[in-house]
Amino acid sequence: MLKVENLVKSYRTVHGTVQAVKKVSFEVGTGEIVTLLGPSGCGKTTILRCVAGLERPDSGTISIDGEPVFSDSARRYVPTHARPIAMVFQSYAIWPHMTVAENVAYPLTVGRNKPNKREIADRVAHALELVRIPELAQRSATLLSGGQQQRVAVARALIRKAKLILFDEPLSNLDAKLREEMRIEFKELFSREAVSALYVTHDLLEALVLSHRVVVMNSGNIAQSGSPRDVYSHPRDEFMADFMGAGNVIEGKVAGESNGFIQVDVGFGTLSSASNGQSFSKGQSVIVAIRPEAITLSGDVGLLSFPCRVLTDAFLGTGMEYLIALQEHRLRVRMPPTAAAFDIDDEAFINIRPESCVVLQRLN
């Protein structure tokens, strides 16, 4: 549906050139939801705007549904209004001088072949139904809450039955609870309407819940892409591990390999870790990522446990989180609420499950 190849985009500013996107390639298949995920300023919005035709890339090609809409080699640039897309903006961009229904009907009234009044009215009603606000049709657009504006924006994007829908952080202006509800609602809506979408977000959970495929960006490059499960459980490098919330990162050297696990010497001992299919040579400097929930804290010494001291404790509702000191390392440990509690300055032991540790390449 969407094919982006070697996309490069830089901005010239008074302070010099900003390389916002550096040679990025990816695809969105028909009926597929692909999210662009990454920290602020990594170039997600820029890519989305290039696909929409709101920015002109420096080089590369973009084609939608087999039609090239941008290509620097073929000197081709299709303006936004002629691309088969629809877009939901971060600020929603609901026009204040129109009613809700007029806003939603707009895409049908500006194109080449306009449907007749009856059909427009029907499709507006249907679109508003899809986003569950049929009762707001005649409301002035200035009198809507954030969540309602968001639904209007989505209805306006759906009504055109565009080949590809672009979303720029559509949920980021909503409060946490509403965001959670909308996530689920979106997922259901997307699969029912079989939309193909490119969805920008910086919210990890949103990307994991919504998408078929996640493309994680890091300062203008693609850091990793794959299914949500894949990128979550098999981060490829230090950046990915950190972004996926691995929590604890320890430096070490590869000591060897035994029954599928890499042995890493980390100073206070040796950790067995999964390799994610990557190969490492003996003596190589690596990173071991350990999720906080992969560590257990106990008062008794065990077979493979290390002595430590509790520094802080925090009640999270769903459990306890401790910060512990193990020699010069500080590790976060998350325990279920049923586990025994520890106090600050208690001496204790930690046990690390090898299958939950991941060895990663160091980023120079």
Added chain:
Amino acid sequence: MSVMSSQESILSGRRISLTWVIQAAAVLILLYLVSVPLFMNLVTAFRGPPESLPLDPGTFFTFDNFKSIYQFPRVLTIFRDTFAFALGSVALAFVFGFTLAFLVERTDMPFKTVVYVTALTPLMMPTIVVVLAWMFMLGNSGGLINVLIRTVLHLPGTGPFDVFSLYGMIIIQGASLIPLAFLFSSSALKGMAPSFEEASAASGAFFLTTLRRVTLPVLRPHLLSLLILMFILSIETFEVPALVGVGAQRQVFATEIYWSLNPSIGLPQYGEAASLALTFLAIAYFLFFEYSRQMRDAARFATVTGKGFRPRQIELGRWKAAAFAFVAVIGLVQVVFPIVVLLMASFMNRFVVPFLQPLPPLTLHAYRDVLTDPRFLAAIPNTIFVAGTSAFIVSTVSSAIAWLVGRSSFPGRKLLDFIASSSVTVPSVVVAFSFLIFYLSIVDWLPVYGTIWILVLVFSYRMTVGYRINLAAITQLSRELEEASEASGAAWPTTFRRIVIPLIMPSFVASFLLVFFLGFRDATLPLIIGSRDTPMLTPLIWEHIQVGELGPAAAESVISLIIMLIIGTLMRKFLFGYVK
């Protein structure tokens, strides 16, 4: 604990008394400057006989003044001419100003600096100088533009344009409003969230569709308020109809009031002028209410979002040349031609079109006459003094009032806001007339009439300009900036000195500069209220034009343009350097 609270109450007590004094003074000055003369005008309108001042012995209450105004067809003619003139000017200024702004803000037009210079330079020219330049450009037989058109099209005789006509008035006034239309439109376009237009493009709309169905409607309140403001300025302008409209036999409110005060035969008709002024004022206030309503709508349509990046620019492609030609023509007519014709006229005592007509010899006659005229030599310091002093008064009072309205819970702040922001509504002619009768009536108690101080007072009337700028700045400043200072342990005087003053300084300076410029340009106020003992620049130019001495008028225009340029540059350097 008790020590703490007593200290606190001392601090807050001092804070109240300090601000109280400043604010009370500002309120009194505002009321005195703005309200009292208007009240005098109201009284005069209902006093007879018409040639008497309202407080003279032997005057009485009457409706006669209105009866003599509301005679057909006189009143109809005044309304018709005023409105035709104003509507035409507004339409012309809007089309050109908005197009220029759109080119700058929304397209990849090259040489944008040229557009800015083209659009804004006329601000530096006093209206009376602009009128003079247009007389040289559109003069029926020898005007530069007429001669050029005749030469290109091989037309015989005179014309095709005649500056002394309704459309001549409209062209001059419309052209002089283009800077305002440009500034207003471009700030409206800048303030609009780019995503409104982008969402339309992403819905499949071509840019003209987007302009028609999204950009213009979203900006409707902003643009309507611009139209109304320009309309108010057009009906109040005096120089254009007075110098050009008389030849065209057109009567507008502003000139009718002036001629009632300066009749060709007989005594000044104060009562008649006052009742004309009152009618005029009613129209202006009606428009002003409409303007305020649109501005409120504009605020409700709040279009600005956080993203600071420039919106996407339409690629002009092969239209680039056309766009540039458009700007070039405006630049020629607005900037290049006026300067050329004024320079030539000042050095040749009259104007001829170079290359097409034989040039008369260059002479410094006009400059020698002007520079040896003691009245002109006094007029320069007088004008700077009056414009500067009144700009200082306006900036000080209006920033204090803005503070009061924007920050305090002072009970009368709605009224203050109204008075301060509606002074723009009162036409210059009405202002001048009101001051005239007020200070003539009380000349025995307060002898400022005939001195330079009455000019300072009347020039300080224009509170609105300063007030708007300062209020905008103050309401944008988060109150937390002051609170943070107090929370850091600074007492109120320290907060005022270290936080408040530096924060409002830029807007104070901006309002000072603007009011100074407006004062320097103005001809109406000194013409009506000035006296022979206090010569000012613009009335001198006016006198020369009236008696047909165009050479000296051009020389004085050139000199005043140079002064304006020098002062403008100096003040910008000095004051903006200080602010930074």
